[in-house]
Amino acid sequence: MTATEALQAFLPDEQTAALVTSGVNRRYLSGFESSAGAVLVTKKRSILLLDFRYYEAASKRVQPPMEVVRFTRLIDDLNSIFLKENIKSVYIEDESVSVAKLHEFETAMIPQLLTDGLSQKLSEIRLIKTPDEVEKIITAQRITERAYNEVLNFLKPGVTERKIAVELEHLIKLYGGERIAFDLICITGANTSLPHGVPGERVVREGDFFTFDIGSVYEGYHSDMTRTVAVGSATDEMRMIYETVLEAHQKAQRAIIAGNTAADVDIAARDHIESCGYGEYFGHSTGHGVGLEIHEAPAVYKTCHTVLQDNMVITDEPGIYLPDKFGVRIEDMFLVRGDQPLDLAEIEKELVII
Ligand SMILES: [Mn+2]
Known part of the structure; x- marks a missing residue:
């Protein structure tokens, strides 16, 4: 139909x-x-x-x-x-x-x-996305990935958040994105504890986290991905928080099953973060639908009882934000497909130290 x-x-x-x-x-x-x-x-x-x-x-x-x-x-x-x-x-x-x-x-x-x-x-x-809509979302994601892989070459101590954000936007457009999907979040150091921080003059330092929440638009369709990388080195606490967020992301991923509700996905991530003692530092929903708009139905949150069906596209993006210290978020879009969702991103999720 x-x-x-x-x-x-x-x-x-x-x-x-x-x-x-x-x-x-x-x-x-x-x-x-x-x-x-x-x-x-x-x-x-x-x-x-x-x-x-x-x-x-x-x-x-x-x-x-x-x-x-x-x-x-x-x-x-x-x-x-x-x-x-x-x-x-x-x-x-x-x-x-x-x-x-x-x-x-x-x-x-x-x-x-x-x-x-x-x-x-x-x-x-x-x-419910048609195959054509899914293709466009994937194309938008591949454009973002190409730009992301290239911009990592610029990421080193001394560079500003703004420089990284501007380079990414330039590359996204160069590689075929009609525009960026939202104001790109490229933040470093203590700014990474701000889930929607705005790139500014802050300079990358050795031992910082750097968070990219980035996306492109291709023929009207959006993509959305978040990666947090460490520059030079990472402390034990940074690694521990990163692992906790990654496990929450993976637990949510395993709950992306046709027949489950959006709430089931949120609760899978939230329960894990709460059981590790960081519940109060995860103050947003686990995800959202993506398509012609960057945020569309369903809300992947504990109060949303929309039943997941094949060919929906939702994000899985838990995070932990320690005020004035650092934050970690890991996000991919998933295509609902029976009991095995398709991860629409091809960028590794293990902690990368640049
Ligand atoms: Mn998102």
Whole structure:
């Protein structure tokens, strides 16, 4: 079943439509990226509405059965379709339509608005990746890996976090990434205790940890990986914390089984870190889904009871952060595949001393 067919199955009857206006979901359903527009889905039709700037390109690229229609004023053109198709109610994306847009829709749109359920449904449909989506995520990951392997040559005492982050971004784009997947986290020394630290002027010193949380975008799809490496040497405490995080990562990995819940994966990592006495230093969830957005469903956290199914892509990224000392996080994306998930990264996870 295609994504559009799944959405059509969600519609209760022929007089109800779904109006998709967020950029990410328009792209998901149509395969076409644009800065404005809408996708309207009824039981029988799916229509991509675009303005003059995009119409020609989209008419050549968008695959049937999706139709491409050029609009002049979106709400008017939608209303014509609603009248023609006898649409009485329309779902809108409750999690992304602004209050101002909602007021505009309420005032000008003919059908009754349904403001509950469409965002959730689209997020559910996006959970399961097609082979083509998985390929794009893997390509994004390979681009990151190539850049990462090369940037390790720059990593030595005296270099700043900023230099490493800038080099990585440059290499990611050079090797085919359309952009970086998020502001790259390249941090060293005591900064590594900040899970989302920002690269700055801090200089790498002998005996530091260096944390890379990095990703690329390829044809709209994101990748996400974290590695923590030691520069020159590592103390016994650094090695012990690293091993604890690696074991938590591996325990979570073994819980990535179709039929388990996202919570099972989180609990596997969390229980291990807690049993080692570091529970209070692991204050974030174990992971998240990855796709057209860097963070998407499911949340890999103890309160998320989404059941894992084949072809979901989730991250496994436990960490331990000792304030003012150092932190360690190890992250890979996994493709859910029966009882043996596929690790989408090809970079070793044992402690590397540069
Ligand atoms: Mn992540």
